[in-house]
Amino acid sequence: DQQVKQNSPSLSVQEGRISILNCDYTNSMFDYFLWYKKYPAEGPTFLISISSIKDKNEDGRFTVFLNKSAKHLSLHIVPSQPGDSAVYFCAAGNRNYGGSQGNLIFGKGTKLSVKP
């Protein structure tokens, strides 16, 4: 039951170019979407989030786009830097579900490699 899907297990881009990481979801009850970055031997680190009432959120080099009708979100990193090389997880949740207000469903991750 893959409610959150990241269909590309890996992505390789050149330094300075744009990285686009994609994520699809199936549960229309999700109203909150996040991207986490994970380096080896570390826990996931929050990167950026977007609420379902928005279609875009930007923070420096990172922009998340949400297309609710397509149940699709993407993370754009521009310009990409070698230090961005990590596994990126898409996560989704419903802030009113079950009273927990935070249990997230994660995708399997996309390993980004940024080559100098």
Next chain:
Amino acid sequence: EPEVTQTPSHQVTQMGQEVILRCVPISNHLYFYWYRQILGQKVEFLVSFYNNEISEKSEIFDDQFSVERPDGSNFTLKIRSTKLEDSAMYFCASRLGYNSPLHFGNGTRLTVT
């Protein structure tokens, strides 16, 4: 910057043994979580904890699992009788409030032999 700390970083145990994984969430955070990631698979929610009780748990979190906040700082995950399939990276996470993102610890790698 405050962070979530987890100990030990690696725990090896024999099948059937009890293990306790320890976490110190960020001090002013109110919501606490355990997630796990089996090697090569996705990060999976186990349990959430708020106001000294479990607020939600997944199907994975069966009777073999329990959580506790024994004092004002620690948050523990106990597995009563470990199975081989419990081998995974276990991540503790905490958040300040309703609309805050999760902050994860670096994880405990549990190996059940």
